[in-house]
Amino acid sequence: ALSTRxxxxxxxxxxxxxxxxxxxxxxxxxLEKALALAREEEVLQAACEQPLRSLFGVTAVQPHSFRDASTQSPWQPGSCGTSPRRRSWRRPQTRRPQRPQARRTIDAIDASPEPIDDVINTAEE
Structure with missing residues (x-):
């Protein structure tokens, strides 16, 4: 009963x-198997995201949610799924007048065509 909860x-x-x-x-x-499964999926997601970036040659922009699972701190009891802040609830913000938002620019994109053999060989390595 407690373990289910x-x-x-x-x-x-x-x-x-x-x-x-x-x-x-x-x-x-x-719980141990659930944590192992979650960790495994996290590592797989991180591994799958990396080749996509290098395939398109984007070197300067990374999404905010990207985390390298190999550099994360070890799991601590009670920390799974929690926010580092004590008060994670925020009051809804009032509507502000629309103003232009700052946009992030892409600093480097390699758009030169590559022979398909180079892409396949790189992916296999």
Whole structure:
């Protein structure tokens, strides 16, 4: 009963919707297996994002949500799915007049055509 409730809290606290969906789909029987599955998916996502960036030659722009799973601090009990801030709830903001938003620019894109063999060989390495 308690372990079921802890598993439910873990799934509810997972920020990444893909990992949450996998936990709901696979329904691991123990907390340890759920954590192992979530960590494995996090590493796979990080590994899959990296080749896409290098394939298109974008070197200066990274999405805010990208995290290298190999550099994250080890899991600590009670920290899964929590925010580092104590008060994570914020009052809804009032409507502000529209003003131009600052846009991030892409500093470097290599758009030169590459032979398809080079792309395949790079992906296999």
């Amino acid at each position: 802890v598993l439910e809290q873990l799934v509810a606290g997972v920020h990444d919707p893909q990992i949450r969906k996998i936990l709901l789909r696979d329904r691991p029987p123990t």
